[in-house]
């Protein structure tokens with residue numbers, strides 16, 4: 001895995017996030033490793049609850065307490081950022097790392113005009129007069145395809161459609177020309193007919209600006225079309241990582257192969273994978289060995305006792321024992337479920 | 339927006355008419371107004387003549403119309419007790435009550451919002467916990483107990499503040515103000531704390547709850563993700579979004595201040611309309627009671643109208659839905 005890295009822009013190593021509860025400590029992320037290189041699009045996929053959003057939030061230091069980072073580190077542009085103070089990290093948010101959340105209907109403050117929200121963000125990060133800020137706001141709106149941009153500055157969020165609002169949100173994320181955008185399911189809440197447009201827009205803008213994207217999505221179709229590389233998450237870990245074509249066509253991990261089987265229906269939310277029986281273990285109930293072992297068709301006793309590290313698989317890297325020299329010695333496990 | 343306002347105005351007038359009817363009923367049917375006005379030695383003819391002169395022999399409907407007509411001209415009859423025009427009496431007392439209500443409202447709003455924001459942002463600090471616990475005491479103690487307690491501490495024991503009256507007042511036109519002298523200010527402190535404490539508590543708890551709610555919303559998360567400063571997020575975005583419900587409740591609460599002022603004015607012998615009303619009740623001074631009722635309703639209605647206007651000022655969505663409301667109304 002390390003061999004494919006030439007100085008990543010974002011490097012997340014062994015990220016652990018937990019949630020203290022009355023009934024003890026609940027681990028949500030169990031050591032996430034992923035990286036994004038400058039200018040590339042990393043797709044992050046996985047079932048609902050795999051920890052994709054939490055990973056994104058942890059990177060920019062926006063976990064909702066009491067959830068907190070328990071271990072691991074985050075490097076951005078050669079600088080460690082998870083240990084930064086609140087205010088130093090805030091200066092990176094929006095300026096160097098832009099964020100787009102799922103629901104454009106609720107991402108904008110209903111009480112302020114979009115012009116206000118744009119200029120506010122621009123002037124927080126760039127040293128600009130109010131007029132220059134406004135000029136830049138118009139340029140940005142223009143760029144994201146809002147018609148008659150100058151006249152829409154005084155409009156309130158509720159005067160825009162969902163798709164238009166997500167364009168505004170993208171403009172907000174791009175305000176200060178960040179080097180990375182974390183987009184958490186940017187189109188899930190939108191009408192299917194608009195989803196492709198928004199993804200295309202995001203892709204085009206980021207290519208033009210040389211912005212890298214960490215694109216979190218359920219939509220394998222979007223991943224196949226947009227991403228350069230893919231990280232597959234399962235139960236709070238990245239279990240496979242590799243170039244998009246390889247992951248889609250020739251995945252190494254049995255889970256990824258099941259997941260890729262669900263590509264055809266574009267825009268559909270994956271809740272259950274028909275190809276794989278069972279469901280992902282809930283937070284706090286992840287088994288000791290490989291988290292996928294209870295559902296895995298290839299499971300051996302080794303899988304149930306020890307957690308595999310990410311290792312070179314077929315054309316990608318995967319956390320699966322079958323690519324380890326120890327696989328041959330392992331015995332087929334009796335089916336405990338039966 | 340315009341139709342919305344007209345709608346609200348019509349509703350307000352409706353409310354006032356209902357209260358007027360109530361006030362009219364009290365005026366005419368609580369005891370015999372003639373008995374209340376004439377002495378024991380009046381003859382039957384005297385009474386009959388007075389009855390005719392006052393129009394009490396006309397139909398109830400005509401009497402009600404006349405009552406409203408008079409009320410609109412500020413004419414509420416003669417106080418039995420003081421033998422003076424009720425409107426004069428009320429006008430004399432109004433500044434005292436309005437100043438008390440105004441200062442209490444200001445106190446409740448400023449302190450309530452301030453502490454609400456603080457306890458919402460610093461959920462776990464010991465000061466927040468202390469404020470919340472103390473505010474529970476604030477809601478559970480009756481107004482007169484708080485008043486008496488304050489008097490005991492600050493007037494009797496410490497001898498810092500006066501325990502009754504308005505202090506020195508100054509005439510500004512026909513307005514008798516206590517806010518222009520030091521003694522007036524020291525006199526208004528205890529009564530306005532007493533009067534405003536309950537409202538303060540309600541506003542504090544509401545602001546806190548709303549802050550907690552708003553801080554969880556996506557647009558606050560997104561505002562943070564945009565890298566806005568903590569101040570811009572907390573005050574520019576979060577606080578403003580708590581304002582719609584806070585304005586509603588605060589408006590209603592300030593309306594009730596007028597009503598609650600009766601108790602406070604009694605405890606502190608504050609020479610306002612509430613005290614006048616209590617004296618009116620003691621003497622069965624029906625014209626004063628009726629006039630007070632109508633006035634209190636008027637204040638309520640005016641405050642509600644202001645609240646409605648402020649909504650629209652704060653929330654742009656209401657401006658639009660108000661226009662849409664036209665077609666459904």
Ligand SMILES: Nc1ncnc2c1ncn2[C@@H]1O[C@H](COP(=O)(O)OP(=O)(O)OP(=O)(O)O)[C@@H](O)[C@H]1O
Pocket residue numbers: 019028046047048049050051052053054055064067218282283
């Ligand atoms: N505040 C919280 N309290 C309890 N559990 C939480 C909390 N936040 C997250 N979790 C749990 O952490 C896990 C990962 O959540 P996350 O939102 O990252 O999933 P996801 O991969 O983004 O899923 P989705 O595709 O549905 O968005 C979930 O199982 C969720 O239940």
Ligand SMILES: [Mg+2]
Pocket residue numbers: 052053054184
């Ligand atoms: Mg998510």
